[in-house]
Amino acid sequence: MQDKQCSLKEAVQMISNGSTLTFSGFTIWRRPMAVIFEMIRQGKNNLHLIEVNSGSHSEMLIGAGAVSIWESCWIGHELYGKVPYCLDRKMKSGDITAEDYSHQHILYRMQAGAAGIPYMPTWASRGTDILNPEYDMLGKAGLRDGQNPRIPRQKYAFVSDPFYGEGEMILVPAARPDVCIIHAQQAGEEGTVRVMGQTFSDAQAAKAADKVIVIAEEIVPESYLREEPDRNLLPSYLVDAVVEVPWGAYPTGVYGYYDVDGAFLREFASASKNEASLEAWFGEWVYGVESHEEFLDKLTVSHLMSLKANGYHKYSTRVKRGVK
Amino acid sequence: MQDKQCSLKEAVQMISNGSTLTFSGFTIWRRPMAVIFEMIRQGKNNLHLIEVNSGSHSEMLIGAGAVSIWESCWIGHELYGKVPYCLDRKMKSGDITAEDYSHQHILYRMQAGAAGIPYMPTWASRGTDILNPEYDMLGKAGLRDGQNPRIPRQKYAFVSDPFYGEGEMILVPAARPDVCIIHAQQAGEEGTVRVMGQTFSDAQAAKAADKVIVIAEEIVPESYLREEPDRNLLPSYLVDAVVEVPWGAYPTGVYGYYDVDGAFLREFASASKNEASLEAWFGEWVYGVESHEEFLDKLTVSHLMSLKANGYHKYSTRVKRGVK
């Protein structure tokens, strides 16, 4: 058995500039943030993100200038910031090509990728401008010429249903990322992955990708995970690297481990409004720390303890969330 | 909350003659056998079975003359009988139209049904006679005229991939059964279903169907099932009836509850070789008992105890399976 365990730095070195990436999680939940920060520190660039949905993690990558193509259906910070300022600026400056799909469309794109088929049919979001052929941005950028194996020749296709006479289906092309980066609650030494609570679209994302990097809150014995195999998400052979990084999804939240740090995200969202304040934020929280451990120390123990999940409820009962 | 609990007889009365049915389980595992026996006793007829895979349960229904259309990829008794004698005879007598798909094809048919789309694309089983247009048996029987909403207008279609230039895909039409009958380990009073071990294609079968009848080894409190919602298969609102029937999948096996009774299946397989011995078998084991309880009593406690699963291993460690 090959040893898949490595350091965070080594895992991030496996990601090439220019590659097509996707991630675990949903909006501001269970995102591989330690990898995002390390990617920014390592100066990754020219990335093509294809995500079932996006969030603060991608706003950070985009803000850091690491991204040239973004395909998804949503980006923001949920309650903590409605406008994706980084994407907004990079779109206007022409540094990013952004391709919009609906949630079901891009979920089906990922599922088609996971199933090894070039597309999936769907009925979702007919009548919307998401399907407007004038708004095929990768097409407009000349990137649908078949040269890049990660970019399909059309944004959509329409084909009639030959079976039940239901009319014209929307076909959405498979997503075929190079690498999927998963933040999971637990992984075994051989690579088996357990995700607790909602699994979001993690299975589709990991299975669509050619390579999978797993960051786990805890590395546990394989034999432990294999006592309850119906709770696991991925088999060992789909996983290429495993890194144990406690609090590695902070400031996003992890079921059973810790809550979202809303205040921290709100601060980032606010800093992202202009380049200067964004640079200052990166200076303090990303470039200003050497490692994930240093980052955690800077956050302080008492702060993290307020976010720590209650063992029964699976969320923090101590975090201050509202006006009370 | 409406009360979904009813008796086995009442549940089977919900199944109309002529309807399209599908089932939980895999070959000779976790089949809703108590329902099958009761369907035979109630004289159901003209049924259209569409199953990801078939097995002893369908050989029984077919042998009893209850089935007029069978669509699947496999039928038999595994180790305990290789030839599906009932299907063989009814095909030759012209009483059944049998439509062959491959496993992946019919699984995708069920998944398309579950997802509310009219078809799914696949690459599987190219080059085989499964795709031979001369072998479209429902077409030959004149049943692909669009009159029956459960029968698509074509067995297959072929459409080119417009996205990655991968050539001609096989499109398989959605399966749209009227009723799915599920045998599960546990169900809540409201209808939430838990299946343990392998889930086979149960989720696809139940979600493709318009109505779901659940037979459970045990009815347990909803609150118990909802403490671990990642282990459940179906939400309550997809379930129309719940019946508690211990040993209700016998002679097929149930993970964590009991093993397949190979000798019993072998006896059926052998009896099914001709009409006379088959009638005698039905006379003894189906028509000859009034109820599931009477059936169990006839089997005897000591016999069932040899099949009962070990609490840790989830299979019987006492059953005699081989020559030793």
Add this chain to the structure above:
Amino acid sequence: MEKALMQREGYAALDEYTSADLLAVAAAREVREEEVVFAGTGLPMLAIMLAQVSGTSCKVIYEAGTIESQSRSLPSSVGDPRCVTGCSIASGLLDVFDQLQRGRIDLAFLGGAEIDQYGNVNTTVIGDYLHPDVRFPGSGGNSDINSLSKRTVFIMLQEKRRFKEQVDYITSPGWRVRHWPSGEWVHRRRAYGQKFAGGPTAVITNMAVYRFDEESGRMYVDTIHPGVAKDMLQENAGFPLDFSRCRGETVPPTYEELDILYQVVDPEGVFLAKKS
């Protein structure tokens, strides 16, 4: 109604609730018994939890993969572990979106940045899509959920710039939409063909409740919130409002509803701040 009379009948007076309270309450009243309801983040969650606690036996689905939630603590978004409490299924998006497309959803509660007279909603860009003034988060599941549910109720803030004759970009389809690939403007029924299941039935704003004439596809004023004048409503809309079917005032929150909202649903004040 006069304040004393209102109070006697259990209804709160204008100075006793906020517009967010009324939004949540009016939305909760749209839910029917046994319905399967898809709820988005924010006010939709308040509405559905209020309906549940008030005794309507509806089932709530959250987009990120929880089904039949019975949260004890208000989720801050649909990916929150708080959604998992008491649910029958914790799975993922594929389960939920497949069920949606299979036609299992009766009612959707959604938000929107801007809406037009046909109920088309935009959450993607302000301005020309190819040269946007402001980029918004994008569709999320709004368009899918709205397009495949039997009824959709939009809950949003009403301002002139958000209530438009025509939205800059159709993120989520209303009753008159564009039929692709041709781009022809058609009735929603035509765009969806056999998959037509329904569409937006109400828009609940901080000022009024609107409904739709399904044939013309146009929005009309159903009820106006207490304290809001007709001309104030029109001033906050970018197209001429149809008052011809207005039934009068929106029924205000009851004290019991407010109690549930502030004591049970959102005691932490995640989305609600009590009127001081």
Add this chain to the structure above:
Amino acid sequence: MEKALMQREGYAALDEYTSADLLAVAAAREVREEEVVFAGTGLPMLAIMLAQVSGTSCKVIYEAGTIESQSRSLPSSVGDPRCVTGCSIASGLLDVFDQLQRGRIDLAFLGGAEIDQYGNVNTTVIGDYLHPDVRFPGSGGNSDINSLSKRTVFIMLQEKRRFKEQVDYITSPGWRVRHWPSGEWVHRRRAYGQKFAGGPTAVITNMAVYRFDEESGRMYVDTIHPGVAKDMLQENAGFPLDFSRCRGETVPPTYEELDILYQVVDPEGVFLAKKS
């Protein structure tokens, strides 16, 4: 080899093993380190478990929904709870078939009722499909697994009527197949186009090991089992066998392999009955 010499080197003699033993052993030797192997019910299970216990770190997938099984008790079929022991994932068919189509499977171990010179396998009917002599179980996953794995090894009983020039019905594709919808006979590579991943690489019978010339698509004799004469082999085949590349005798089971088979893999005698 002479019996005494064989024994000295650890190999069992002809009278010390059954043809089922040799089938399992020969099949197990096809497995390479770290491979993901899809195994069907019966002898394929014996082969893969023998390979695992012998120290080949392969991963086994069973069709019904178990991945990386480490069974302690031999499953009687792929739906057996015994498949679940020690596996990393207990899920269902969709997971497994999606991964198959995604190209994750290195090697498939499958059975078959009849096979032809191009490796086409029939498990559906004997005779004309439209008027069959005997109905068999049908494809199951045989065709899918074989069509999408990188290599397939068929394990089967050799009889003249089962080893045919052309099968009555192509259930599972070999190297020359029919390309639908046209029905043209083509090389497997052409039928699969960009999805071509490989195909049948070996057929292991109770008499010999066969392999394929991938260009002509035809089967040839690779090794003949100890005690089987060339003409006996030909008598049990319905087409002229190609002996031109025959490498000699199949290596017999070692005592260690037999021990593992009878003491560890199938001590209950589910599939194996010891030579008396």
